[in-house]
Amino acid sequence: MSQRNPYAAPQARVEDREASGPGLEKLISGQKLMIYAILINLFAIGLSVALERPADTQNWEAIQILFGIASTLLAVVGILRLAGGFGWGIVGRILLVILMLLPLVNLITMLVLNGRATKALRKSGFKVGFLGVSR
Numbered sequence: 001m002s003q004r005n006p007y008a009a010p011q012a013r014v015e016d017r018e019a020s021g022p023g024l025e026k027l028i029s030g031q032k033l034m035i036y037a038i039l040i041n042l043f044a045i046g047l048s049v050a051l052e053r054p055a056d057t058q059n060w061e062a063i064q065i066l067f068g069i070a071s072t073l074l075a076v077v078g079i080l081r082l083a084g085g086f087g088w089g090i091v092g093r094i095l096l097v098i099l100m101l102l103p104l105v106n107l108i109t110m111l112v113l114n115g116r117a118t119k120a121l122r123k124s125g126f127k128v129g130f131l132g133v134s135r
Helices: 022-050 057-086 090-099 103-123
Strands: none
Touching: 022 057, 022 103, 057 090, 057 103, 090 103
């Protein structure tokens, strides 16, 4: 005869995910920064293509440069955090920062790294949405 109580409440195996690890925290914050950089980059490209140039082209070019600098800075910080979360070395980080300086290559690099971060975070048990991990 079984020693198990048929009237006992069911026991579920519940595992807490470790979100406090430094690697996962860096992945989460780096991915958010990368997503914001991608959105700013796409917004700047769409703005330059969709809108006609106003009469004052000097201010228009200054706005485009401002968006480009903001996107590049966010991307560099995000890449450094992602590379730290993945445990990549200095050579890989320097190579990724150099790739951020090339106009179309930076967007492709950001999309590839965002995909890798999403895969790693989902494997760790996080729910990843359009703007990264929702807490």
